[in-house]
Amino acid sequence: MTTVAERVDNAGDHERLCTALQRQRSAFRAEGPPTAAVRRDRIDRLTALMLDNADAIVDAMSADYGTRPRPGALFTEIMGALPVIEHTRSHVAKWMRSTTLLRPARLAGLRAEVEPVPVGVVGIVGPWNFPVNLVVLPAAAAFAAGNRVMIKMSEITAHTAELLEARAPDYFDAAELTVVTGGPDTAAAFTALPFDHLFFTGSPAVGVHVQRAAAANLVPVTLELGGKNPAVVGPRADLRRAAVRIAQGRMVNGGQVCVCPDYVLVPEYLVDEFSATVLAAWRRMFPSITGSDDYCSSVNDANFDRVVGLIDDARAGGARVNSVVPPGETLPDRRSRKIAPTLIRDVAPTMRIASEEVFGPVLSVLGYSTTDEVIDHVNSRPAPLVAYWFGPDDHDFRTFVRRTCSGGVARNDFAAQMIPSDAPFGGVGRSGMGAYHGKAGFDTFSHHRSVVGSDLPFSITGSAAPPFGAAMRRSTEFRLRMARRRNHRRLRRSHG
Secondary structure: OOOHHHHHHHHHHHHHHHHHHHHHHHHHHHHOOOOHHHHHHHHHHHHHHHHHOHHHHHHHHHHHHOOOOHHHHHHHHHHHHHHHHHHHHHHHHHHHOOEEEOHHHHHHOEEEEEEEEEOOEEEEEOOOOOOOHHHHHHHHHHHHOOOEEEEEOOOOOHHHHHHHHHHHHHOOOOOOEEEEOOOHHHHHHHHOOOOOEEEEEOOHHHHHHHHHHHHOOOOOEEEEOOOOOEEEEOOOOOHHHHHHHHHHHHOHHHHOOOOOOOEEEEEHHHHHHHHHHHHHHHHHHOOOOOOOOOOOOOOOHHHHHHHHHHHHHHHHOOOEEEEOOOOOOOOOEOOOOEOOOEEEEOOOOOOHHHOOOOOOOEEEEEEEOOHHHHHHHHHOOOOOOEEEEEOOOOHHHHHHHHHOOOOEEEEOOOOHHHOOOOOOEOOOHHHEEOOEOHHHHHHHOEEEEEEEEEOOOOOOOHHHOOOOOHHHHHHHHHHHHHHHHHHHHHHHHHOO
16 A cells, blocks of 8 residues: 655656656757757766776665676776777767658759757666676667657666766756666656657566557567577587586676576586586586675575575476585575576476576476477577577578577677677567667667658649549559569469
């Protein structure tokens, strides 16, 4: 039951957010589409906000997680964002240019072009697993497209959220960039605002509510979600290399990454060898866990309990569970929120881990006999954000790519699909909709507007208006007959 105090707080959130949105929209309308120089300057100030405060950001994340390794945080949150931002910045002026259509017709007096224009104010809802990287990258794309930006930080990483909210005014006027903090009620009020575009990164379950809230105002959305990403060890793969790289990829940020491999499909006769190699790799990587600053904690008690629950449910269902626990340590440890790297075999479809995204240091291994079996397994589930393949670029790999659906495909390395700064990043189906990074991000936050003008002495489209004379009638019927004949010829050729 909602109390009077809660209703007052909710109303206050709504009023505060509406005021912030109106401030940005008024400034956008007064300025109009900004120049390339202004867009680059905003991107530079956004980069400065991130770089100047990198040490404080890493400390805040450590406070949020309990243990989050500094080198890993710097690499993924700060340095990992820079190549995409730099690529975006360097291409702003090029991407802003109009595209000319019907070039020969210009000589006769018909001019047609498509110009990318900013949509207005973009709302960005960030996640907790990469609370800086995954708001800065879409914000840079939105600035490149000429928009104003409002960011709702995740309340789960509260220290990081409060830091960015406090530091952002040192770099931006609130009419350019506003950072919002607060809990679920604030998030609900934020997603219900009539933005010109809403960008969300998070789970599919929450994405449903975000899209529903945006739909009330017909706000277009980009959803960057997740899913159970398969890793396939091909029949001609280097087994040891594949096992080590999958073991490493599963442990990035403690497995709390939307592009982590979630389960592995291995040729039946290699399952035992593959599993032993993964476990051995984890033992080398983590001689100590409980007291190690290199081992990332679960972000909070709820995620810790959920992941432990997935392991316990699999064990209770008869799965073989192997956890790499260093000698003398007791894991999982709820105080530090650390869970040992865990490999699970003999997973049954009824087990929770067979269908739920893990988001933790747990890897399931399944055997297969043929590539067709792999394809059927992947296609019987919602499309993942990324599908991994380990092995050569051969017929099996190309068949897998052609016959499966996923946001991206990476071969022989973790997150390889994200290496090119101009490669679109995004999901499909339950793993998301829309894309960003590079020009895809610029296009996401732009409206591509057609501008066509005629200086011809006659109207091209005037023949569509009545009355219709005999010549018009004969011409229309003739064109219809010709179109039918052309199409029938094509059908005869294609069907032999």
